[in-house]
Amino acid sequence: MTNERQEEIRLLLQQHGHLTVAELAKSFxxxxxxxxxDLKHLAGLGLVRREHGKASYLQSAGPDTLFLSRLGEFEREKTAIGAMAASLIAEGEPVIFDAGTTTLAVAQFVSAGCVAITNSLPIAGVLGERAGVTVLVTGGELRGTTFALVGPLTRSTVSGFNAEKLFLAASGMDLERGLSTTSMLESEVKQEMLSSAKKVILVAHSQKMGRVYYHTFAHWDRVDILVTDSGLTEPARRSLTDRGVEVLIANPARRILPK
Structure with missing residues (x-):
């Protein structure tokens, strides 16, 4: 419940700009x-700004905070996707978390004890506060725009991990061209992750369907489950099901502040 409340607090702050501690306490x-x-935790992640008796949504203001600004894109859908995907983790499982804002949403809802490996510094920070979760962080070169670790050391670390599940992110997904991304370095890491997991769970909002970027790192035969939102069209869902992909639809919930 704590993780869900913190996500809803962030959504409310994004919607209203700033709210008092008293208003938030009454709402929840x-x-x-x-x-x-909750606000201390969110401020530690750089997602909100704490002030005396209130908090405000932290607006991104430069390329070094590009990753945090992307958290606001389709945030409600990502939150629902994250909650549903996290429920698929069984106690004690070794799990890989790919770098990305939607995989970060998954990490924020993890409640089962597990062994997690990730190349994402934000995800490592979130999972590091979860009781019962052992976090392994790959080495590698840091990409400032996504806070992802990439390169030969990253790939080498991932290749030695035997995971039950991989929570995979993609910049674009297309029925014919598969899963694509804009970074060759991150694409190479994703391919290594795909080879190190028994089950691949793609987490992506529906607006990514039909988008194709310059490098395809996997086709649909590598994906076991897609967790997305209700914006996915029925023809696309049927096509994926026919290809052997299980499609799970996460429906965003909305909390309204009392007046």
């Missing part, structure tokens, strides 16, 4: 102290 039916702890 919890104490001011609980809200302050």
């Amino acid at each position: 039916g919890v104490s001011d102290m609980t809200i302050r702890r």
Whole structure:
């Protein structure tokens, strides 16, 4: 419940700009102290700004915060996708988390104890606070725009990991061209991850369907499950099902602040 509440707090702050601790406490039916702890956690991730008695949504202002600004794109859908995908993790499983904003949403809802390996610094930070989760971070070169680790050292670390599940991200997905991305370095890491996991779970909002970027790193025969939102068209869903991909639809919920 804590992870879900923190996600909803962030959504509310994005919607309203700023809210007081008292307003948030009333909205969620919890104490001011609980809200302050939530805000401290979100501020530590660089997602909100804490002020005296209130908090505000942290607007990104430069290329070094591009990754954080992308969290706001289709945020409600990503939150729902993350919650559903995280429920697929069984206690004690070794799991890989690919770098990305939607895979970060998955990490924010992890409740099962597991062993997680990731090349994402934001995901490592989130999972590091989860009781019962052992976090392994790959080495490698840091990409400032995504806070992802890439390169030969990253690939070497991933190749030695035997995972039950991979939570995979993609910049684009297309029925014919498969999964694509804009970074050759990240594409190489994704391919190594695909070879190190028994089950591949693609997490992506529906607006990515039909998008093709310059490098395809996998086709649909490598994907076991797609977790997406209700914007996916029925013809696309049927086509994926025919290809052997299980499609799970996550429906965003909305919390309204009391007036």
